Amino acid sequence: MYRFAYKTYRQPLRVPLRTAHGNWAEREGIILRLEDDTGRVGYGEIAPIPWFGTESLAEAEELCRKFGSPVTDQVLDAVSETCGCVRFALAMARAHVPAPAATVRLPVAALLPAGPAAVKQLAQRLETGFLAFKWKVGVGAVDDELGVLDDLLEQLPAHARLRLDANGAWSRPQAERWLARCAERPVEFVEQPVAPADADALRGLATDYPVTLALDESVVRLADARRWQAEGWPGVFVIKPALAGPLPELIAWIAATKADVVLSSAIETALGRSAILRAALGGSLTRRALGFGVGEIFGARIWDGPVIGPLADASCIAAGTGEELWNALN
Numbered sequence: 090m091y092r093f094a095y096k097t098y099r100q101p102l103r104v105p106l107r108t109a110h111g112n113w114a115e116r117e118g119i120i121l122r123l124e125d126d127t128g129r130v131g132y133g134e135i136a137p138i139p140w141f142g143t144e145s146l147a148e149a150e151e152l153c154r155k156f157g158s159p160v161t162d163q164v165l166d167a168v169s170e171t172c173g174c175v176r177f178a179l180a181m182a183r184a185h186v187p188a189p190a191a192t193v194r195l196p197v198a199a200l201l202p203a204g205p206a207a208v209k210q211l212a213q214r215l216e217t218g219f220l221a222f223k224w225k226v227g228v229g230a231v232d233d234e235l236g237v238l239d240d241l242l243e244q245l246p247a248h249a250r251l252r253l254d255a256n257g258a259w260s261r262p263q264a265e266r267w268l269a270r271c272a273e274r275p276v277e278f279v280e281q282p283v284a285p286a287d288a289d290a291l292r293g294l295a296t297d298y299p300v301t302l303a304l305d306e307s308v309v310r311l312a313d314a315r316r317w318q319a320e321g322w323p324g325v326f327v328i329k330p331a332l333a334g335p336l337p338e339l340i341a342w343i344a345a346t347k348a349d350v351v352l353s354s355a356i357e358t359a360l361g362r363s364a365i366l367r368a369a370l371g372g373s374l375t376r377r378a379l380g381f382g383v384g385e386i387f388g389a390r391i392w393d394g395p396v397i398g399p400l401a402d403a404s405c406i407a408a409g410t411g412e413e414l415w416n417a418l419n
């Protein structure tokens with residue numbers, strides 16, 4: 090039995106994110122609070138991205154309204170698997186996760202802006218020590234972006250790698266042009282080249298080109314990733330844990346299947362991010378750079394948490410963020 094309460098939040102992004110889905114200017118979500126019979130309090134964050142395929146904020150809020158207070162484990166466990174963001178938050182608020190060893194460090198991939206602005210940003214991020222980069226493509230014309238790709242790769246030191254993320258924006262012929270151009274170049278992988286609905290094209294492209302492909306929009310929830318993996322997907326799974334469902338289920342799946350995953354930000358606040366980093370730094374979930382090099386998203390420490398540099402360690406985990414954010418919200 091828990092005392093349950095929730096608050097919604099709405100935070101403008103310091104710089105709107107340009108993706109193939111359009112401009113994203115504001116993050117909305119829910120912070121929830123669970124207090125058990127012993128008085129232990131846990132916080133969770135619901136950070137949906139409906140255009141990415143998650144439940145909507147309204148759906149999440151409706152669930153929270155219905156939980157009421159007090160609420161039992163039974164009621165919380167009955168939340169539908171389609172509500173991955175709510176399930177992530179509930180598992181987070183009920184978890185007792187020890188802090189990871191201070192010695193563990195994981196590389197972080199820096200997010201570059203769409204378009205030619207990426208070139209200047211790459212130079213700046215290289216200077217601060219980043220060696221993994223992700224660039225959003227599928228936003229401008231293919232020829233223009235292929236030109237920028239050449240400029241980026243020219244700047245890239247031998248040991249650095251570039252990820253491309255098309256957010257499903259390409260047609261199959263466009264994807265083929267890109268993949269032909271990326272072969273034999275320091276491209277770590279190409280993420281979601283075509284839309285999730287075109288599963289045949291995704292499988293075909295993965296077979297036809299030597300470039301590693303990654304699924305992102307296709308694997309919003311853990312159940313989707315399980316299905317693709319069972320069908321023999323040969324590439325990477327980009328998992329945004331805040332959307333995928335309970336962290337313990339994700340951890341168990343990776344441990345059992347050795348799935349090749351990238352853990353990635355859903356532009357959640359420091360609260361959700363800290364839970365994910367705690368899991369990432371606490372175990373051997375991934376050997377790939379974390380997709381958390383998104384910079385200062387909100388421009389306020391309480392929402393952004395500690396700055397994440399080229400190597401994430403225990404200092405990137407914000408302590409006490411749940412209570413702090415809770416008290417800051419009306």
Ligand code: MG
Nearest residue numbers: 254256280305
């Ligand atoms: Mg992506």
